Amino acid sequence: MGTILFELALTCYFAVAIIGIIELFKGSKDLSKLMLFITSAGFLLHSASFVFRYVSAGHLPITSMHEATSFFAWCIVIIFFSIEYRYKIGIMGSFILPIVFIIMLSSSVLPREIRPLGPVLQSYWLGIHTFLAFLSNAAFAVAFGIGLMYLLQEHYLKSKHTHGLFKKLPSIQVLDEINYKLITLGFPLLTLAIITGALWAESAWGSYWRWDPKEVWSLITWFIYALILHIRLTAGWRGKRAAVLSIIGFLIVLFTFFGVNLLLKSVHSFL
């Protein structure tokens, strides 16, 4: 049942990704309402798939790479909805939802069997640490999409291309504001995720910090976002520069998440 729900959610996300891309290139008709509707349906199916998996596994379904990626996508949709709810930027879906689909797609090709919970993971930190980590990563993912939108709109304004997508994109000030908000949301969450991770490591392995690749790359991510916030407040690096940095930041997030697990040897490799 959980698998069927997952497939249905994946199909919904696929549909919105396609609609989103059509909306980017064509469309005098506004498809954003339809997009939101299908995304909501996908989100509900997706949530239900977690519930079923939780019931059949008997523990939180965030312990395999398949589950974690799926959970990551789910968190991005949450952040997407909260921003959409506050700012009502129909075209935003075209930038965020394809990312959700790609992440879900990679989740769907990963091995799906439910594994018994290893001794290290049998801890209340599992829920807290992963939720904080993924929510912060999701905020950075949306900031990435918003950063792309900013660069595009900025380019249109500078080059005086004032039609097509220009009309659909919101003002650069709003995009910059959202970008800033997302990073001020994601950064403390990441900080807490690292702290809870350290506490968990201490209780599981006996030391807070072991310079494991996952830890190192998380720290690099943390520094990048700390830098973004810092130079924004001190040197006024806003707008385009902030957008570029948030795009780079998310690429590092992706590496920390996928790259470290696939390429480097890490104690965190149960994910």
Add this chain to the structure above:
Amino acid sequence: MKVLVIGLNHKTADVETRERLAFNGTKLDEGILGLRNICGVKEVALLSTCNRVEIYACVHDLQEAVESIKDFLASFHNLTRNDFEKSLYTLNGTDAVRHVLRVASSLDSMVVGEPQILGQLKDVFDFALSKKTTGILLNKLMKKAISTAKRVRTETKIAENAVSISFAAVELARKIFTDLSGKSFMLLGAGEMAELAARHLVNNGVKEVAVVNRTYERGCELASEFNGRAVRFEEFLHELVQMDIIICSTGAPSYVLVKEQMNKVMKERKHRPVFIIDISVPRNIDPEINKIENVYLYDVDDLQEVIDFNIQERQKEAEVAQQIIDEEVDKFIKWMSSLDSVPTIVALRRKAEEIKNEEFEKFRGKYSDLGEERLKAVEYLASSIVNKLIHPPTSALKEDAEDRDELIAMIKKLYGINGNNHEE
């Protein structure tokens, strides 16, 4: 009864002709009453704006009415028919209805999509109502025109894109700031176009207005007009740090703001975005400034390009609007033909027949013991009463009387006949 439109507009007549045929002020009163008194003109309304003069009428005999209206126009304005006849267009039937809907929806306007015409048409309608010169046909047509215009407005993007410098400036500002209410605005210099744009920005709620002028007194004058403050020319660079939107229109022969100066300003304002509109010719602001991050500089040619593109967009939307109008014209024509007497006569007969049959069946149920022959006699009696009763209204409907449309509408109402009326 036929719908007729006689008129001229900015496309068919020059300003002079339009002025000579305009019905201004009290002339409107006299004009509409004069038209009303023309023999054969049953209903009439009169529109007179700076771009068009149009007479909407319902008439019996087209040819005759057209001639009398032209004569009336000539005598009313002390002209000869030759003075204006070649500028006039005369439309009737479906074409006339379509024309009215097009005018209301602003497809026939000089600037397609500009909203004023709808308000003007509403005034025309109210005025005609107050003078009691319109009847059921024109009233319906005007209502149709207004509802169609609203449909066009909501279902197409015809009025969405800015087609003037000041609107384009605000539209662009909204793509940089979204909300202008917290923003500071500086008017550098003066000039008609700049002041118009400034006024539009102020109407859109900019928080603070600073006016810079080489002559301080002139600056003060303008500043009080915009509820702002005057700034001496020497101090404008210093003030620039606080400004989010700048409109520049000075008569200076060279740049009043160059890249190095702006670089400094941007550093001081921590790179918050600035929108600069340079409408001066020759340009007063170094175009290189557009290359600075977070500075968006538009000169008059840039704005013109935005506008040109938007005009094309409106033309595209006008095609969509045309489909809506065709639909609505169809509905109106159907409604008009439902006013034709034949369907009403048929419907009236059917209704009477139905009532008779129904009542007779009831009677037959109750008094079935009367016997077939007597029942036949009763049915005959019922039929003849019904026929006698509907004879006067049907024969009145058949007559080609002046007030037949009203009669049809009235009979429909009295007998509760919906006929083939397709209206909402």
